[in-house]
Amino acid sequence: MKLTKNLLIKEAEYFCARANSIDHPELLGINDGKTIGTYIEHEFKKHLLNKYDFKLGSSSMGVDFPDEDINTDLKVTSLNKPQNSCPFLDIRQKIYGLGYNLLLFLYEKNEKEGKCYLFFDSCTFIDADETGDYKLTSNLRKMLQNKWSKEKIVYYLEQCKLPGDKTTLNNLAEEIIENPPKQGYLTVSNAFQWRIKYTYTNKNTNLPVVDVKKEFGDFQTPLYFARQVFEYILERHVLHPDLIIEPTCGIGNFIQASHSYYPNTPVIGIDVNESYLKEVRMNLPDVMLYNVNVFDFDFNKLLSNDYDEYLLVGNPPWVTNTRLSKYDSNNIPQKENIKNLNFFDATTGSSNFDISENILLHLIKTFKNTTATFIFLCKFQIACNIFEYLIKDNIQLSEMEIIRFDSLEIFNADTSSCILFIQFNENNKLLDFCNVYNFDGSIHSRMGIVNGQFYSNLDNVVDIDGECCFEWRQGIKHDCTKIMELSCDGDKYKNKKEDVVLLEDDLLYPLLKSSDIKIPMVTSSDRRTIITQHKLKEDTSYIKEKYPSTWQYLERNEDYFLKRKSNIYHNAPKYSIFGIGEYTFKKYKVAISGFYKEGLFSLVYNEKPMMLDDTCYYLSFDNYETAYITMLVLNTWIVKSYLKSIVILDSKRPYTKKVLKRIDIKKAIKLITLNTLIETEKNLKLKKYINQEKWDNYTKLINKINTQK
Ligand SMILES: C[S@@+](CC[C@H](N)C(=O)[O-])C[C@H]1O[C@@H](n2cnc3c(N)ncnc32)[C@H](O)[C@@H]1O
DSSP states (O other): OBOHHHHHHHHHHHHHHHHHTTTTTTTTTTTHHHHHHHHHHHHHHHHTTOOOOOOOOOOOGGGSSSSSOOOEEEEEEESOOOOOOOOOOOOOOOHOOOSSSEEEEEEEEEETEEEEEEEEEEEEEOOOGGGGGGGHHHHHHHHHHTTTTTHHHHHHHTTTOSSSSHHHHHHHHHHHSSSSOOOOOOOTTTTTTHHHHHHHHHTTTSSSSHHHHHHTTTOOOOOOHHHHHHHHHHHHHHOSEEEEEEEEEOOHHHHHHHHHOOOOOEEEEEEHHHHHHHHHHHHOSSSEEEOOGGGGOHHEEEEEHHSEEEEEEEEOOOOOOOHHHHHHHSSOOOOOOOOOHHHHHHTTTOOOBHHHHHHHHHHHHHHHSOEEEEEEEEEHHHHHHHHHHHHHTOBSSSSEEEEOOOHHHHSOOOOEEEEEEESSOOOOBBBOOEEETTTSOOOEEEEEEETEEESSTTTTTTOOOOOOOOOOOOOOSSSOOHEEEEEEEETTTTTTOEEEEEEOOEEHHHHHHHGGSSSSEEEOSEEEEEESSSSOOOOHHHHHOHHHHHHHHHHHHHHHHTTTTTTTGGOOTOOOOBSSGGGGGGEEEEEEEESOOOOOOOOOSSSSEEEBBBTEEEEEEOOOOHHHHHHHHTHHHHHHHHHHHHOTTEEEEEOOHHHHTOOOHHHHHHOOHHHHHHHHHHHOOOOOOOOHHHHHHHHHHHHHHHHHO
């Protein structure tokens, strides 16, 4: 078959994902980037030559894949030690690109127990006309937007010390005006050029970045680890499966590991990627393989065959549906809404769940009435969600364990991860807790449900669980950071595209992001955000008349708004934002970042109400004293200990509205004394403010709110 550009990209994706999970003995002890790069290039070309016809480049032919319709050079570079070669031969290349496409592999090498692993962080394909210099093309494009004259452009080119006499630069400037260059993604810096380019490409959603692992959540489990997982489980549990199923089997390392323990048990492997299945077929010809989406596989057919004991094992994809929608991927289950998420969940982010969670829930629903054991690798947060789901849906099971492991070491992925072990059999019962173990078998913690509520750690529970008397809100959501968020540059504002922006002040509000609320009091910000509405669904056409500069700015950048994918923007007024209401404009807010483990509550205020972005949650107040004391209350050790027992600190966003709503301030103030508050004030390094009178007023107010409720 003839190799094409698209096939080259697909094969690169497959090659990198596969290489992530196999041993490369040839590279053991080798740290020289050039040798590793040559090895990878050689292996990739060997892989292609086995399947396709194409011309191979030589140093005299310039690029690695010189066929006219491919015209691509391959670059391999280490994530830690980027290559330092300069690809530009002349000034035109800097502006109009190299004249050939680039395929860039970015890897990291790790050695462990005498084996060598390569982790491909990404593989990026850059079209020829986007291989110009990043800064130069971006500046020239801005100049053209601002209608610079030829003379000014020539002057700029001279200032950049670009080689060429006056006539050459004159001709070039004319050409630039007539034929504006595309945005390039390489940089002039010789030292870090590939790394910097890589950063830019990742930021730019229009570039065809083939992100090896992300779309299919493709972390293939190394064989040695699949074996360790079996060892761990079988040391503690006796299993007699008469059918083994790996629902997203990839290259089949779990299948292979299971084969050592159950050589005569039939095995079924399912995966969307046919290339992986080919590989399984080569190593394990007896495995029954199905090249389908796991959601389309008819598991009920298997159940009708009356197997006595099923073993389901594997490592479902680690990717969220939101990320998938960013890739325009269709690897999203279409048929079922397992958790029955509604429109509101979609707006609050609750619907952002991992595909692996969906796959696991689908399997649980299918196998819960059989004798079945589940052994799956997943994010720790997913295992907690599954536990909650099992209990809330009254699903009976015989055993559930969570065993934590170091995914940085195994997958080079910095996510808290675990083995989820679940058994269904004749001893099924309703569970109310689950032990969490370390990979050495020692106990880590116990999670459970008390009075219908989830506790990530049942030890040291301080009981202030209930309902907060103030309403927690999530910050502003607009999905248009590039246009809506501005940074102050002297007396000017710049957007994320680095454009200087002149807007009327009225719709500009100080903005705080998670990284800004790391101290207990925040009263200023260098960022601004445009607030286009004062209440949900407000018609935004008023901006045109009242704030013409803002309207023109929004109109100029309309495309960015039109590209917003979330359903909430469909049929909403132009330039709509969410997380907006009367509460948004209150002067005092007590805010927390959803992301930071520390769980600090900050009092934020300014003459103009401070806005928070959608990574933050907050309560809002008209009155300083109430806001201040609420901040102190929330920062006491009592509230903090309670939070520690209910949040999953390892998850990406430990603090959510769901968690914060459970802090019952009325219960908390019964346990909190004035001394506790004075101590908290001291710990936060705040000036003394709280006293008996203020505390009495506060407790009276809180009790009143609750009585009125
Ligand atoms: C994390 S990898 C794990 C592969 C293998 N289970 C292992 O442990 O090495 C996830 C696998 O799921 C496959 N996959 C992703 N989405 C799928 C879907 N909807 N149906 C079937 N397989 C899928 C990918 O091709 C990939 O091989």
